[in-house]
Amino acid sequence: MKPGEDESEDVGQINRIAAHNTADLGFCGLESGVLKVYDLKSGVCAKTLNAHQDGVNAIEMDYVSSGYRFFTGGNDGCIKVWDARKYECISEVLVTIICDNMIIGT
Numbered sequence: 614m615k616p617g618e619d620e621s622e623d624v625g626q627i628n629r630i631a632a633h634n635t636a637d638l639g640f641c642g643l644e645s646g647v648l649k650v651y652d653l654k655s656g657v658c659a660k661t662l663n664a665h666q667d668g669v670n671a672i673e674m675d676y677v678s679s680g681y682r683f684f685t686g687g688n689d690g691c692i693k694v695w696d697a698r699k700y701e702c703i704s705e706v707l708v709t710i711i712c713d714n715m716i717i718g719t
Contacts, residue, residue, distance in 0.1 A: 642672050
């Protein structure tokens with residue numbers, strides 16, 4: 614990828630990648646908690662988001678409702694819903710593990 618205006622030289626450890634199937638966007642979740650959004654046509658980093666307080670380990674696209682939402686999950690215990698047009702977090706849930714294989718959202 615070509616470095617964009619807000620792109621640093623070393624992104625660190627990449628935990629997860631994903632691509633939007635119609636918007637020509639690529640997503641890169643980093644161990645630092647940063648989420649980078651790339652314009653796949655130009656190869657330039659379009660946005661750098663401080664998505665989580667710890668590593669980003671999940672990125673999923675929402676193609677059912679609006680097509681412009683995506684979800685991230687991090688080591689900080691949060692699941693976040695993002696608007697892919699504005700690059701804004703529109704909702705978040707803190708997930709707490711209370712015993713083996715049981716997860717409760719708070």
